[in-house]
Amino acid sequence: MSVRQLSPDQPASFAFKPEYSERAKRIIAKYPAGRQASAVMPLLDLAQRQEGWVTRPAIDVIAQMLGMASIRVLEVATFYTMFELHPVGQHHIQVCTNLPCQLRGSDAVVHACKEKLGIGLGERTADGKFSLMEVECAGACVNAPMAQIGDDYFEDVDAASIGKIIDALKRGEKPKAGPQNGRVHSAPLGNFTSLNDAPTPPPMQDLGAAKAAFEKAKADAAAKAAAPKT
Amino acid sequence: MTKLTIDGKSVEVPPNTTIIQAAELAGVEIPRFCYHERLSIAGNCRMCLVEVEKSPKPVASCAMPVAEGMVVHTRSDKANKARNGVMEFLLINHPLDCPICDQGGECDLQDQAMAYGTDRGRYDEAKRAVKDKNMGPLVSTIMTRCIHCTRCVRFATEVAGVQELGATGRGEDMEITTYLEKALSSELSGNVVDLCPVGALTSKPYAFSARPWELRKTETIDVMDAVGSAVRVDARGREVMRVLPRLNEIVNEEWLSDKGRHACDGLQYQRLDKPYVRGANGKLKEATWAEAFAAIAAKVKNLPGTKVAALAGDLVDAEAMFALKQLMSSLGSPNLDCRQDGAAVDPAVRASYLFNSGIAGIDQADALLIVGADPRKEAPIINARIRKRYLRGGVHISVIGEKLDLTYPYHWVGASPDLIAACKPPEGSKTPMIILGMAALTRPDGAAILESARRVAEQTGVVKEGWNGFNVLHTAAARVGGLDVGFAPGAGGKDTRRILDAASKGEIEVVYLLGADEIDTAKLGKAFVIYQGHHGDKGAHRADVVLPGSAYTEKSGTYVNTEGRVQRAERAVFPPGDAREDWAIVRALSEALGKKLPFDSLDQVRAAMRAANPIFAAIDSVTKAEWKPFGTAGTIAATGFNYPIKNYYMTDPISRASRTMAQCTEEFVMGSKARTGTHG
Numbered sequence: 001m002s003v004r005q006l007s008p009d010q011p012a013s014f015a016f017k018p019e020y021s022e023r024a025k026r027i028i029a030k031y032p033a034g035r036q037a038s039a040v041m042p043l044l045d046l047a048q049r050q051e052g053w054v055t056r057p058a059i060d061v062i063a064q065m066l067g068m069a070s071i072r073v074l075e076v077a078t079f080y081t082m083f084e085l086h087p088v089g090q091h092h093i094q095v096c097t098n099l100p101c102q103l104r105g106s107d108a109v110v111h112a113c114k115e116k117l118g119i120g121l122g123e124r125t126a127d128g129k130f131s132l133m134e135v136e137c138a139g140a141c142v143n144a145p146m147a148q149i150g151d152d153y154f155e156d157v158d159a160a161s162i163g164k165i166i167d168a169l170k171r172g173e174k175p176k177a178g179p180q181n182g183r184v185h186s187a188p189l190g191n192f193t194s195l196n197d198a199p200t201p202p203p204m205q206d207l208g209a210a211k212a213a214f215e216k217a218k219a220d221a222a223a224k225a226a227a228p229k230t
Numbered sequence: 231m232t233k234l235t236i237d238g239k240s241v242e243v244p245p246n247t248t249i250i251q252a253a254e255l256a257g258v259e260i261p262r263f264c265y266h267e268r269l270s271i272a273g274n275c276r277m278c279l280v281e282v283e284k285s286p287k288p289v290a291s292c293a294m295p296v297a298e299g300m301v302v303h304t305r306s307d308k309a310n311k312a313r314n315g316v317m318e319f320l321l322i323n324h325p326l327d328c329p330i331c332d333q334g335g336e337c338d339l340q341d342q343a344m345a346y347g348t349d350r351g352r353y354d355e356a357k358r359a360v361k362d363k364n365m366g367p368l369v370s371t372i373m374t375r376c377i378h379c380t381r382c383v384r385f386a387t388e389v390a391g392v393q394e395l396g397a398t399g400r401g402e403d404m405e406i407t408t409y410l411e412k413a414l415s416s417e418l419s420g421n422v423v424d425l426c427p428v429g430a431l432t433s434k435p436y437a438f439s440a441r442p443w444e445l446r447k448t449e450t451i452d453v454m455d456a457v458g459s460a461v462r463v464d465a466r467g468r469e470v471m472r473v474l475p476r477l478n479e480i481v482n483e484e485w486l487s488d489k490g491r492h493a494c495d496g497l498q499y500q501r502l503d504k505p506y507v508r509g510a511n512g513k514l515k516e517a518t519w520a521e522a523f524a525a526i527a528a529k530v531k532n533l534p535g536t537k538v539a540a541l542a543g544d545l546v547d548a549e550a551m552f553a554l555k556q557l558m559s560s561l562g563s564p565n566l567d568c569r570q571d572g573a574a575v576d577p578a579v580r581a582s583y584l585f586n587s588g589i590a591g592i593d594q595a596d597a598l599l600i601v602g603a604d605p606r607k608e609a610p611i612i613n614a615r616i617r618k619r620y621l622r623g624g625v626h627i628s629v630i631g632e633k634l635d636l637t638y639p640y641h642w643v644g645a646s647p648d649l650i651a652a653c654k655p656p657e658g659s660k661t662p663m664i665i666l667g668m669a670a671l672t673r674p675d676g677a678a679i680l681e682s683a684r685r686v687a688e689q690t691g692v693v694k695e696g697w698n699g700f701n702v703l704h705t706a707a708a709r710v711g712g713l714d715v716g717f718a719p720g721a722g723g724k725d726t727r728r729i730l731d732a733a734s735k736g737e738i739e740v741v742y743l744l745g746a747d748e749i750d751t752a753k754l755g756k757a758f759v760i761y762q763g764h765h766g767d768k769g770a771h772r773a774d775v776v777l778p779g780s781a782y783t784e785k786s787g788t789y790v791n792t793e794g795r796v797q798r799a800e801r802a803v804f805p806p807g808d809a810r811e812d813w814a815i816v817r818a819l820s821e822a823l824g825k826k827l828p829f830d831s832l833d834q835v836r837a838a839m840r841a842a843n844p845i846f847a848a849i850d851s852v853t854k855a856e857w858k859p860f861g862t863a864g865t866i867a868a869t870g871f872n873y874p875i876k877n878y879y880m881t882d883p884i885s886r887a888s889r890t891m892a893q894c895t896e897e898f899v900m901g902s903k904a905r906t907g908t909h910g
Contacts, residue, residue, distance in 0.1 A: 003405065004398070069394070069396075074396060074409060075397060078400075
């Protein structure tokens with residue numbers, strides 16, 4: 001993570017589009033009167049969905065909507081790394097390079113992205129269609145390596161498959177999200193490797209038998225106590 | 231009460247106290263950076279860790295409430311080890327640049343590193359570097375030194391009431407900044423420099439000018455507004471280097487307004503250091519004291535007293551006004567006034583011109599009506615006190631006047647003062663309060679407004695047995711002192727407005743301006759003007775004879791603040807050149823005029839003052855004023871107020887001469903003005 005600051009290039013103004021404005025109102029209404037500031041994160045997210053990134057005018061507009069000081073909104077926007085403070089491409093590719101992904105080959109994925117798009121990490125293509133970024137753990141280690149594009153997780157990617165995804169996006173198609181190597185969710189590739197047998201009950205599962213054994217032992221003890229001493 | 235043991239000492243404290251507060255009561259000092267008793271608790275520096283028995287880990291004492299039977303060790307091995315660790319972490323990124331840091335010698339981190347730090351680090355990594363931020367002309371930033379205690383952020387948000395400072399980013403990348411690096415738009419911004427425990431925020435005007443151990447420290451009071459904040463003047467040689475606030479719970483707590491703190495460089499410029507006499511060519515010429523006195527004597531000696539008048543300014547000490555009043559009465563002149571602005575207060579009734587509840591009385595108020603006052607500009611310290619009261623809750627604040635940004639919300643009654651008659655505090659209010667500003671009293675209908683306010687006060691319980699919430703907020707440090715020595719029109723005498731009228735008509739031939747600069751000097755007409763003061767301001771430009779006096783840092787003088795508290799300003803440096811103490815100038819002049827005043831030393835002046843008005847005997851305290859009728863019934867015009875302070879940073883000769891205040895004016899008052907090519 002590096003120091004997060006507002007982009008030097010800012011649009012002149014910001015206003016929520018009608019459908020977003022409607023959603024913003026619904027979000028604010030969720031919080032009790034006087035607690036509207038709680039809506040700051042969903043509203044920043046909404047602004048990011050509309051513009052692609054969080055702009056300075058958007059921060060001012062949200063501050064005004066929620067009756068907060070702009071600096072308080074800026075604090076939130078700079079704290080959370082998923083709020084983009086710089087313009088990003090239409091398809092924002094975030095490749096995880098944290099340890100599990102790196103062990104599973106994320107370096108090759110990043111390299112493939114760079115080659116394919118002709119941009120480096122943290123950069124945007126000239127046509128504004130793609131931007132590339134490395135991120136810390138996105139929480140999909142079981143399907144490492146992975147890349148997040150927009151809201152979708154593309155998992156089990158490698159150099160070839162991320163290339164195909166980018167090609168598809170370039171053609172304007174919507175590639176299928178999820179594991180790219182044929183896995184179903186996080187199930188193993190091919191056959192199951194564990195839990196193949198029918199499950200066996202754990203010991204002491206048969207309570208009937210246990211109860212019978214217990215009662216028998218009790219009866220034996222009683223019989224032994226009742227037997228005349230010799 | 232909760233009983234606990236701290237370092238073997240048993241203490242009893244009220245419940246809801248924190249350990250650090252309890253330790254303070256027990257006389258045990260716990261090191262801290264982020265904790266400050268006047269700010270909310272952040273608990274983020276971890277320097278105040280202590281060992282509490284039966285607690286598995288060291289406890290942050292600033293955030294932990296006391297519990298019955300708690301046993302606290304603040305100096306045990308465990309506590310010390312914890313602090314050593316915290317200090318080591320703090321020093322990972324803090325630069326070791328104390329020799330070039332302005333905080334050096336008065337730095338909390340430096341001091342505590344001596345106590346808890348090690349003499350070598352275990353970290354080879356590069357330290358972080360942080361971009362410096364712009365916080366305006368008063369606060370210099372070296373953000374690499376910041377340890378993220380967030381005291382400045384909490385001060386700006388809570389005390390100053392301007393939500394402009396914040397912490398962006400997080401973890402190692404956390405940075406303190408103002409929104410878009412705008413200057414901090416508060417009249418109390420200088421206080422963040424005092425609060426900063428390291429050298430991240432330092433005073434810009436004072437940058438690299440002195441080390442604390444070189445300075446001679448004088449405890450005195452501030453005269454830039456009528457609050458009378460307790461200050462400490464730090465001087466080196468003949469120069470006042472800086473002004474810092476002193477603790478005074480009943481007046482300024484520990485804050486100081488920006489003007490009080492930073493106008494002190496004005497004491498270096500535009501000074502009158504020699505007597506001047508206007509020559510035949512119409513130009514002021516340097517003269518000796520004897521020549522100046524001779525020029526005055528030639529004019530005054532054969533004149534009837536009624537043709538002489540005196541006006542006292544906003545920064546004058548009570549002794550000088552007392553001496554001049556004596557001189558005027560020996561000349562037979564009843565024409566004297568200390569109210570340059572023509573405020574309609576009644577000099578005969580002390581309760582009519584005091585902030586009767588006292589500044590600390592604001593803490594008890596449960597309803598507040600502000601009429602024609604802009605406390606944020608006229609007395610930032612009092613405004614902060616009102617905001618503190620607002621934050622505690624349960625107070626209803628209303629305003630008659632312009633819709634000003636006072637840093638707290640209020641109910642706006644309307645713009646015109648005729649609405650006051652219908653005002654009453656909300657149902658069940660026990661301690662209501664009215665604050666009457668100079669904008670209301672300096673109008674032609676000021677006396678009617680005063681009367682109307684008095685009637686409302688009497689009828690709505692603002693004034694009653696055991697509570698007097700009728701408050702006049704003055705803007706000048708000398709005003710209450712002047713009224714208390716009786717520097718007001720005598721029998722048949724003229725007040726400021728009439729003196730100026732008479733002077734322009736030629737009825738008054740000699741006008742003595744004792745530091746009076748806030749009058750329309752064009753109205754002095756052809757009168758012979760004597761100006762006694764310390765700065766070459768409006769009054770001196772018009773004067774025919776200039777007598778160089780001394781500023782508030784250069785004499786021992788009595789000032790009475792807006793609540794009627796008699797306070798002493800003490801001499802920190804000597805006045806420049808031939809300038810003298812003001813009472814002594816008047817005394818010397820009296821001899822030249824053949825009306826020798828009966829005192830030869832400051833003690834004798836003060837004894838005479840005490841004899842004339844016993845309130846001057848009670849230094850540092852307030853003599854409660856007796857409630858009597860005052861004001862003149864009349865019609866009140868339904869027009870808005872004309873506030874006296876347009877530019878907070880320049881209100882008197884000292885602040886007008888100050889370069890720092892000029893920068894502030896440019897930044898905050900003329901901010902919208904386009905910058906031209908000559909600006910850097």
